[in-house]
Amino acid sequence: MVDRSLLQLAPDPGRYRMLETLREYGTDRLAETGGLGTVRDLAAGYFAELMARYDPQLRGPGQLAAVRVIRAEYDNALAALRRRCDTGDAPGAVALALNLTWYWHMFGRHPDAAYWLGESLAVPGGEPTPERDCAHVISLIDRVDTWPGRTTEKAADDQAQMRELADRLLAYPELPGPYGALTALTLAFLQEEETAFAIIEHLADGDDVWLSGLARMFRAQFAENAGELDRMRPDVETALACFRQAGDRWGQATVLPMRAQLRQYDDDLDGALADLREARSLAGEFGSLDLGDEVFIDVHWIDLHLRRGDTDLAIAVIDSARERALRANSPEMPALVNAWEAVFRVRLGDLDRARELLDDAERGLRGDTTFPGDHARTLVGSVRASLCLETGDLAGAEKALEKAYAAVLETRDLPILSLVAVNAAALAEAHGRHHESAVLLGAASRLRGAHDRTDRQVRELTRRGRAALGEEAFAAAYGKGWKLDGKTAVTEVDPARLRRELRTAHPDPE
Structure with missing residues (x-):
């Protein structure tokens, strides 16, 4: 032929x-x-069977071959899914969509996931089943990511659906494959934590090695966001061991940056660098991670190079990260990279360039409400405060920190809040409030769940605080912040609280 x-x-x-x-x-x-x-119909059946055969192999030693097959037949698989939707085959459409879901999430194809899960669920006649309910929940997280303009009424409708789905999911004795874990992640994101954690606990203690690894990875991510690194550490190690046992390169490439973060806090910068290198090597084998995940790993690289003092390497990563961020086609990704370059420029004393980068980042974030927009806004505000402090603009630093604090409360991410707390400590020091600065440094450590001895700003504030207060007084003030519970620490580092204390100590003359 x-x-x-x-x-x-x-x-x-x-x-x-x-x-x-x-x-x-x-x-x-x-x-x-x-x-x-x-x-x-025959073609749809063939490609549906092909996806059902290769989807499980994405999570084991056959991962590379499975990625090649699914990537090659992707358009055919979508044509098969369209045929199942058009012919009213509700169970078949949902089954095929679920068999593509892990591929979508591995490679960040969230618009595809949102559209095709929605199409399959819209086919009339589908009765509630564990598979269908999982597909419905997962579709909601993809809808949140890709449809930021949804109305208040639609958001309320989604929340009502989520409550009904959460109740049904808990009633099922088992949830299918990896979709139960993805469902738990979605429920946690939409603040259905009780149901999410119940599902995660069940999967983490189960006999399926890969599912246990995934559940522990998600649990470690939740613990990191809550600043509970003592709970995070064992889950990171176990998740990594599970993914290695299962032969899943994607899982290892996703967990290794989490371990690198822990090693960074433990003053093991060489170990952190080795983990990031291994993660990038593994990701390259199966075709790289989702572009957004790649940018976040780039951020880890930039931070690590700054801590190690590797200026040239930091510049190289910033350049490659910006190129990836632009391809990610979301405004918050370039904003994150600009903010991290601004951190770098402030440390070099290139304040004009830092200001340009922050201005660009703020323009890119106007009106953006999708993840990780609030993370980016927090970082931008925190770096803006640092820039203002370098120029002696204490009022500007105060204003920037209050904006950053307002943004971070939307994220429910305590380690990100710790960045604001460190700059609040710098602002307190600039006002001569060394005791309050030390308390805020301790509170920042409580929020991230660890002392951070390799961050240059933290080290310098600590050194100057000890010189001003003496070793014992500094340790006592720092310990006061470190001993706070998480909720109290969140309130303690509110820049508005520091502003009120400063005005009480030095009231404006009438």
């Missing part, structure tokens, strides 16, 4: 292409004989 030009060899071995005119001719002939629907 190739010799007769009916087919053409494709670049991928063993694959062929057909001229569009020949495809249309064949389609017309099948339609004339009444066989077009039958052929399309």
